[in-house]
Amino acid sequence: MENRYNKISTLEEALERINDGTTVMFGGFGGIGSPPTLIDGLLEKNVRDLTLIGNDTGFPNIGIGKLVSRGHAKKCIVSHIGSNPVAGQLMTEGKMEIEFSPQGTLAERIRAGGVGLGGILVDVGIDNEIVSNGKQIIHVDGTDYLLEKPLTADVSIIFAKKADPFGNLVYDKSARNMNPLVAMAGKFTIAEVEEIVPLSELDPEEIVTPGIYVDMIIESRGVNWKWVWE
Template sequence: MENPFGKITTVGAVMNCFYDGMTLMFGGFGGVGTPPTIIDAILDKGIQDLTLIGNDTGFPHIGIGKIVSRGRARKVIASHIGSNPIAGKLMHDGKLEVEFSPQGILAERIRAGGVGLPAILSDIGMDNEIVSRDKPRYQLHGNEYLVETALTAEVSIVYAKKADFYGNLIYDKSARNTNPLVAMAGEITIAEVEEIVPMGSLDPDEIITPGVFVDYIISSQGVNWRWAWE
């Protein structure tokens, strides 16, 4: 298979992108749409002290939850951690810093980071101490808003159903979730995909993430995480 754009590689070849203390952004919702091969490789390499940004902390042994459960994360920025009781215990024991962000606001903060905006304004959670604590406020047109900083990461990891040689991505149903936003917000974006096809094989109307956002493509082990919901 020809690889004219040089983006197709192996999981071992991209491991130099990961290092202790980095910020890692991930797609997925409870494990659905989270790249399993990449996560296993990060664990095998022993990467630790991570700041993780994503919708949730997965389940204890599924998705990003495997990294959290093994104590490899220092901080998590997420909308909830309830599906992973180990994350909750680590937080209460003072071993994991957790920054909660309402799900829609979290998604918008990631999108803002992906398009180069420094922050967004929101009136969500104005009276909620957990949400609004230590956040600056801004007056506009007679109304007050919280200033929610944009989110970016050194590396973003996403999971897709198909990719062509340039890195154009198609996601499978609910696996789409936050992946398109996460793919935009990393300095380096690595996509794990189930199928790699030649240029011109994808219907342009079905492409969700343009290849300009994707730096590397690796083949998946073919694991389907949708069983987690059954």
């Protein structure tokens, strides 16, 4: 019987959850806060045809950009791709589909997926044929809104500073970014963490993501936030 109070696992077991065609939601903002060990593991496993959902496509050799730049994604749902010119090239050549969402809308769509809402109503782009194409218009109190559908994923991969065995998570400053929302929106959530501490050692006031949202924990093999173009 699975021990719900001890979710510590290995990279190998985590990677078994992600295979060709999996929809993967990831935390991070330009690479900061993305789970490096899991991303490198997916590269080594050579998983293909992924649908990736997150803030951006990282940099060519930083964050989720490693997977994007090497052609492992068939589609990305993101707020921008400007920091990764390879993503733009793949989109232009028709080798990867990109669905854009404004950053705030994207965050709310992920949150909606995590809490079980049927969607969110926004007025951003309602007068733009490209943005509003194919989207349902909802009329509320004299105002029209676009219905933006919630986002969920087969697997969410996130990164945190600390965890206890139950999966309660503490983040490190701006590396928190999209991770708490992404944690809620995955059918199965894997947290890569820098440090695992015993139960009851975390201050309840510093816990951001409760362990109820986390299914598996792995220890990070090292984080390098060096901003370089290789």
